[in-house]
Amino acid sequence: MQENSNLTVLVVDPNPGMRGSLQNMLNQAGISKIDYVVSSGTAIKQLAKKSYDIILCEYDLGSASDDGQDGQQLLEDLRHHQLIGLLTIFIMITSEGVYSKVVSAAELTPTGYILKPFTVDMLSARIMRAIERRRAFIPAYQLIGQGNLREAIKACAAAGAEHPPYALDFARLRAELHVSLNELAQAETLYSEVLAVKPIGWAGLGLARTLFAQDRQAEAESLLVKLVSDNPKLMAAYDLLARCHEHNGSPVSAQRILEDAVAISPHMVRRLRKLGEVALEAGDAAAAEKSFKQVVAKARYSEFRDPEDHVNLVKALIKKGDPVQAGGVIRDLEKSMRGNPSLDACKAISAALLHESAGNSAGATDELNAAVLAMRTCPALSANLRIGLARSCLANKLDKEASEVMLSAMNDGASGISMQQAISVFVKAGRPDLADGIGAQLKAQAQELLNVAGEKTSMGDFKGAVQTLLEARRMAPGNMAVMVAAAKAMLRQLGELGWDHPLAEQCDGVIDTIRKLDAAHASLLQLNDDYINAKRKYGISA
Incomplete structure (x- = not known):
């Protein structure tokens, strides 16, 4: 028990009785450094402030979760926003029925599961196995932390042979490291080797991703269709399949696939946001409105809320022909996002869209100028919002402002906007002269x-x-x-x-x-x- 005394644990469970029971069990196992939270939202806030060795999370977070998330969705958020590191042990507490549904489908798997009901000995054994597994992975994790990915790949290969129970886990990590190094052929080989032994969802998804990244969309799409059929709850497969259809110029098909995914897993904000964007592209304003309303509602108390969701909702409402409700969204944006550094830019862009829809070109011009001014002190705007702002400036004959928006985006390494993307904005607007000017400025x-x-x-x-x-x-x-x-x-x-x-x-x-x-x-x-x-x-x- 002495070796457990320094372990720190975060318990995520809405049930006070279960929290008390877990405290007693952990204390009996020699663990006393324990904190408690009751929902995914409070877990995210706590993990933003403090790291833990172990997270014990109830799968069914129930009504206490302010955003409707379950334990699996919380894990995906924590990994996506990098709030937990490679060394953090995440153990999901589930019923046997839930376990059978999620264990083969989840892309981002916990370190392990423990099935209810369980005893202190069972919990202690599960924690010890997780610590033993972490110990086997520490050399590879340390190399990754040092940025030495090629040596980490070698370490994974050696450790996989030395620790047969974790061979598949090490193979997965090796493949992911190859992808990080853009060595897609090597990753493809590893995923294929795993699938030849066992049809595992994450391996199929990894293979599909490497195929997609190598511009082999037809192969990726065929594999993803089978993955979705065999693993109907492998949610990330739907996301990538939708991207395949988007890439092929079929936003309507992409929208249908994402709607299927949302019907199965309705609380993941990132997927709802993507569904709204795709629906707008497909011309389905009603579906876009529905999705963005859900995003705004679910993110209201989230640590990850984004004022750009309000802008997207305004776009959907204007496209639907509902300027009154769009105006209400702008007022809510100003009220609910006060203090957010992106507020002024997002509010001005939204107001400009509303003025444009009413044919008020003078009002639109004033708001677009205000948006460009706000953008100068707000580098966090997304690539899509900047491109949309530049297009609106061009449509309102604000050539200088459009060039400034795209040039600032190119000067911001975090924007993700390539020179070709920036130039294409002007070419598609029928202004190749401005495109040439941007290119010349960047070269200079x-x-x-x-x-x-x-x-x-x-x-x-x-x-x-x-x-x-x-x-x-x-x-x-x-x-x-x-x-x-x-x-x-x-x-x-x-x-x-x-x-x-x-x-x-x-x-x-x-x-x-x-x-x-x-x-x-x-x-x-x-x-x-x-x-x-x-x-x-x-x-x-x-």
């Missing part, structure tokens, strides 16, 4: 950054030079001079400041991109030799 900025990086290198600021060149590469992703300079700067940093696993992986990726674009490039051979020599210098296998 990249050249300026090249010069800045050179100055930083000469001053011995090797890390600063690398960061500057990575920023230049994002602005001009196809610029060979920038890529070569970035690779050289990374190699210089490795040589001067010591080995850095994530930086080395990034450098290897840049060199590989140069090789794919121009296998005969004059600098390629030297870059490759310098990379191999850097690995040898630090005793790393080349």
